[in-house]
Amino acid sequence: MNAIERILTPENLKFMLLGAKYSLLIAIFALIGGSVLGLLAAVAKMSKIKPARIIANIYVEVIRGTPMMLQILVLYLCGPVITKALFNFVFTPNPVLVGIIAIAINSGAYSSELFRSAIQSVDKGQWEAAQTIGLSYTQTMKEIIIPQAFKRILPPYINEFIVLIKDSSLLANIGAVELLHSAQVIGAKFYNYLVPLLCATVMYLVVTLFISFCARKLERRLAESD
Amino acid sequence: MIKAVNLCKTFGKIKAVDNVNLEINQGEVICIIGPSGSGKSTLIRCLHGLETPESGELYIDDKKIDFSKNNSKELSKIGFVFQSFNLFPHKTVLENLTLGPIKAFGVSQKDAEETGRKLLARVGLADKENSYPSQLSGGQKQRVAIARALCQNPEAILFDEPTSALDPEMIGEVLNVMKELADEGMTLAVVTHEMGFAKKVATRVIFVDSGKIVEEGTPDQIFENPQSPRLKEFLSQIIHM
Numbered sequence: 001m002n003a004i005e006r007i008l009t010p011e012n013l014k015f016m017l018l019g020a021k022y023s024l025l026i027a028i029f030a031l032i033g034g035s036v037l038g039l040l041a042a043v044a045k046m047s048k049i050k051p052a053r054i055i056a057n058i059y060v061e062v063i064r065g066t067p068m069m070l071q072i073l074v075l076y077l078c079g080p081v082i083t084k085a086l087f088n089f090v091f092t093p094n095p096v097l098v099g100i101i102a103i104a105i106n107s108g109a110y111s112s113e114l115f116r117s118a119i120q121s122v123d124k125g126q127w128e129a130a131q132t133i134g135l136s137y138t139q140t141m142k143e144i145i146i147p148q149a150f151k152r153i154l155p156p157y158i159n160e161f162i163v164l165i166k167d168s169s170l171l172a173n174i175g176a177v178e179l180l181h182s183a184q185v186i187g188a189k190f191y192n193y194l195v196p197l198l199c200a201t202v203m204y205l206v207v208t209l210f211i212s213f214c215a216r217k218l219e220r221r222l223a224e225s226d
Numbered sequence: 227m228i229k230a231v232n233l234c235k236t237f238g239k240i241k242a243v244d245n246v247n248l249e250i251n252q253g254e255v256i257c258i259i260g261p262s263g264s265g266k267s268t269l270i271r272c273l274h275g276l277e278t279p280e281s282g283e284l285y286i287d288d289k290k291i292d293f294s295k296n297n298s299k300e301l302s303k304i305g306f307v308f309q310s311f312n313l314f315p316h317k318t319v320l321e322n323l324t325l326g327p328i329k330a331f332g333v334s335q336k337d338a339e340e341t342g343r344k345l346l347a348r349v350g351l352a353d354k355e356n357s358y359p360s361q362l363s364g365g366q367k368q369r370v371a372i373a374r375a376l377c378q379n380p381e382a383i384l385f386d387e388p389t390s391a392l393d394p395e396m397i398g399e400v401l402n403v404m405k406e407l408a409d410e411g412m413t414l415a416v417v418t419h420e421m422g423f424a425k426k427v428a429t430r431v432i433f434v435d436s437g438k439i440v441e442e443g444t445p446d447q448i449f450e451n452p453q454s455p456r457l458k459e460f461l462s463q464i465i466h467m
Contacts, residue, residue: 123312125308125310125312126312126314128276128306128308128312129306129308129312129313130314131275131276131298132276132302132305132306132375133302133326133330133374133377133378134298134299134301134302134326134329134331135298135326135329135330136296136298136330137296139329139330143314143325143329144314148315148316
């Protein structure tokens, strides 16, 4: 009891909440970036252009076949070296920013499969009908296919968001401000990891359980409108 | 208006369309009949580029269609109505009608909606403009699909078994709309099993079997005086009364 009072001071709690806020922000931005990459990769994979298919496949296989921690470290530790070799440009990587990019790249590879299967699950007749009324490929995608695929993708997509919130904790290893990192900093300061890690556990759970609760509600509502 | 020359389309080993020559002229109402799997659907789908033929040529208004390219401009002169309606489920009835004109032809939303409402009234569904397709009956869906095809102000409309997915009591309402179109002089080509419709409305009936046009002629010639044994056999099987 004493330890809890000593460690979870309002200041430290605020510090932990700041970390939690960053974890959420990292997950949100990574999800957005990952969606753009995933959608591009999905479209490339279904493309008639062979090089586009090959590039998309390499991207997905490389990312899915290697640990995420490795990808983060490569981007963070080797990023400046690579840009120096290529463009003679050196930068000091911001761990949060690099982390968001790394997680977005990782998430894009996974969500590309999600997008692809959802897009392909839309009835072929929808493409044909769009063709007969004169819509182009891009217009058909935007007006007809993606809105219908979106509904199917929503539940697994929210799940992906939860995964990203948890994945963001990997960024503690490169010193990015986020929830697990905050807990570790406090743990080191007080020589007590139990309390801050438990506190982080509760915070992660509150967020992820809340999101999956919302997802279930949403899913039920979508099912009703069918 | 639409001309197919030596059209061929195979699926694996099956010749779905076997060297077909067909010309559809302005004002004609053509009914394409034939047994299931005879290739009549594939034929009509070829005429709208929904299937890419292996060989042969397709002309729309004397312009040759190059299947390696996007032909949406030429092909959208021709409307198409599907067996399974293929309405856009996430759009309202009116949006289903206006999407093509607005997006593909740059018609203003106001004009497109005005045309759309007129056409909905024409198919007897003026009160359904804000409904979603899932709230409509099969017959209503198909009438919306016909209105959608009319929206692009087509020179002709192709129908691929428009009543085959409908409950019997809904077939009449769709056929009535099609008959009205024919009476107004619209060019129609209809793949159908509705022999009554073919007899009454068609100006020319085409009998297709194994991907070939076996016989064609006026409804009288085809139904009352069939020549080929295959057509005689087909007619004897479908006319039960």
